[in-house]
Amino acid sequence: MERLEIIAVDGIGEVSEGADLARLIAEATEAQGTPLVDGDIVVVTQKIVSKAEGRIVDCPDDAARLQLAIDEAVRVLRRRGDLVITETSHGFVCANSGVDASNLPEGKAALLPIDPDRSAARIRSGLAETADVGVLVTDTFGRAWRLGLTDVAIGVAGVAPIVDLRGTKDWSGHELAVTEIAVADEIAGAAELVMGKASGCPVAIVRGYSGPRSIDASGTQLVRPPSEDLFR
Amino acid sequence: MERLEIIAVDGIGEVSEGADLARLIAEATEAQGTPLVDGDIVVVTQKIVSKAEGRIVDCPDDAARLQLAIDEAVRVLRRRGDLVITETSHGFVCANSGVDASNLPEGKAALLPIDPDRSAARIRSGLAETADVGVLVTDTFGRAWRLGLTDVAIGVAGVAPIVDLRGTKDWSGHELAVTEIAVADEIAGAAELVMGKASGCPVAIVRGYSGPRSIDASGTQLVRPPSEDLFR
Numbered sequence: 001m002e003r004l005e006i007i008a009v010d011g012i013g014e015v016s017e018g019a020d021l022a023r024l025i026a027e028a029t030e031a032q033g034t035p036l037v038d039g040d041i042v043v044v045t046q047k048i049v050s051k052a053e054g055r056i057v058d059c060p061d062d063a064a065r066l067q068l069a070i071d072e073a074v075r076v077l078r079r080r081g082d083l084v085i086t087e088t089s090h091g092f093v094c095a096n097s098g099v100d101a102s103n104l105p106e107g108k109a110a111l112l113p114i115d116p117d118r119s120a121a122r123i124r125s126g127l128a129e130t131a132d133v134g135v136l137v138t139d140t141f142g143r144a145w146r147l148g149l150t151d152v153a154i155g156v157a158g159v160a161p162i163v164d165l166r167g168t169k170d171w172s173g174h175e176l177a178v179t180e181i182a183v184a185d186e187i188a189g190a191a192e193l194v195m196g197k198a199s200g201c202p203v204a205i206v207r208g209y210s211g212p213r214s215i216d217a218s219g220t221q222l223v224r225p226p227s228e229d230l231f232r
Numbered sequence: 233m234e235r236l237e238i239i240a241v242d243g244i245g246e247v248s249e250g251a252d253l254a255r256l257i258a259e260a261t262e263a264q265g266t267p268l269v270d271g272d273i274v275v276v277t278q279k280i281v282s283k284a285e286g287r288i289v290d291c292p293d294d295a296a297r298l299q300l301a302i303d304e305a306v307r308v309l310r311r312r313g314d315l316v317i318t319e320t321s322h323g324f325v326c327a328n329s330g331v332d333a334s335n336l337p338e339g340k341a342a343l344l345p346i347d348p349d350r351s352a353a354r355i356r357s358g359l360a361e362t363a364d365v366g367v368l369v370t371d372t373f374g375r376a377w378r379l380g381l382t383d384v385a386i387g388v389a390g391v392a393p394i395v396d397l398r399g400t401k402d403w404s405g406h407e408l409a410v411t412e413i414a415v416a417d418e419i420a421g422a423a424e425l426v427m428g429k430a431s432g433c434p435v436a437i438v439r440g441y442s443g444p445r446s447i448d449a450s451g452t453q454l455v456r457p458p459s460e461d462l463f464r
Contacts, residue, residue, distance in 0.1 A: 001240050001264055002426035002433070008234035032233055078462040085462060093377035102411075140411070144376040144463035145325035147456045148394045148414025150421075152378065162380040165428075179334075179372070181428075182380025186421030189382075193418050193441060194234035196397075201234070209425060224379045230310040230317060231376035231463050 007034050008194040009203035017054040022126025025203055036131040041159055041206040043191035046139040047103055048202040049119045050110040059101055059109035072097035072111055091223040092154060094141045116155025117218045124157040134159030138188040144231055151192035153184035153219050160214040161221045182222055183211050239266050240426040241435035249286040254358025257435055268363040273391055273438040275423035278371040279335055280434040281351045282342040291333055291341030304329035304343055323455040324386060326373045348387025349450045356389040366391030370420040376463055383424035385416035385451050392446040393453045414454055415443050
């Protein structure tokens with residue numbers, strides 16, 4: 001019987017530029033009695049990664065936020081009032097290029113990490129002496145067609161973001177045609193369920209996940225190439 | 233410390249038209265030593281709901297599948313070869329109106345349940361003597377912009393599909409502007425992680441979720457109204 005545990009990591013506290021996130025995570029998981037074990041997936045919200053990496057900028061008002069969003073974009077797909085749906089330099093399609101002022105001092109905004117995969121890999125290698133874990137850096141994105149936001153993976157290290165079930169047989173013995181599951185996004189969403197947006201919990205552990213690991217994973221594997229995208 | 237468990241439910245076996253899914257689920261969870269408890273969310277994949285409700289039809293080839301998809305649609309948004317992206321009568325935007333031939337005998341396909349909320353509510357009330365649970369009926373949908381499929385909720389009973397954090401304060405004490413989280417889709421995706429597509433496990437339990445319950449929940453609350461959709 002497959003069984004997963006999703007565990008919120010409390011006590012990370014305020015994160016400053018230059019903070020060693022791996023150390024903070026190792027200490028907080030230890031302190032709450034859930035030390036990391038091999039195979040865990042550590043899910044880290046983008047906001048504390050951006051803080052640790054100094055991606056916090058001045059943002060006095062909505063006009064400034066809009067300008068930041070446009071500056072961070074390679075393409076604006078849609079605009080409605082102060083909201084822009086953009087394609088970021090990483091290739092992500094999201095609201096306002098991921099520029100976000102929540103959980104920050106007045107007049108400040110956070111930009112997405114420059115290279116979220118590298119951020120994830122750095123946390124993973126920083127934790128290597130503690131346990132062999134996968135790491136996801138996640139953000140909260142909207143979707144076309146469906147209401148509500150979900151957390152998705154923007155940076156990935158040590159876990160395959162997409163599991164390709166093509167060629168495996170379903171329970172009737174037929175070969176499945178195309179079933180590529182975006183497991184990294186499902187893991188990100190699962191972690192969001194214990195972190196919430198307002199609780200100030202920026203890290204969760206997913207324990208017991210038996211899916212494939214990967215040494216060359218990237219959050220960009222979750223980005224549909226524009227040429228294959230019927231809705232861009 | 234928030235903590236969730238996601239538990240696959242094995243041993244449901246083949247589901248025939250008219251099957252009592254609530255009874256099958258109650259028995260299978262009992263048999264594997266994880267009996268349902270109050271507050272659990274029971275996640276049920278659409279395929280066994282369609283089977284139980286007799287939504288299995290003849291589908292000899294790809295042309296027939298395409299025709300079924302068009303028949304089930306109120307609108308075709310895009311077409312590429314045999315693939316159509318459609319809006320179903322429920323309002324869901326998905327590939328081929330959710331018509332799917334996997335895990336079915338040769339020459340058969342499953343249509344989505346006519347009213348997935350009613351399907352979820354029926355399972356929930358069937359389980360009421362066992363435990364007070366929420367129920368999600370889920371399917372595997374593609375997304376714009378991002379590769380890979382994720383499970384989402386198409387039918388909802390007893391759990392709020394969207395949690396609105398507007399007006400709550402973030403950890404800096406600022407009011408969050410707009411943060412409506414599609415928790416039902418995150419729960420659906422979390423359940424997919426233990427069920428997989430090929431393993432033949434059509435049910436999972438999500439245990440320990442502390443989010444709001446709802447007595448008038450609906451999967452259509454997750455559908456963005458076309459008038460507010462910038463990508464339809």
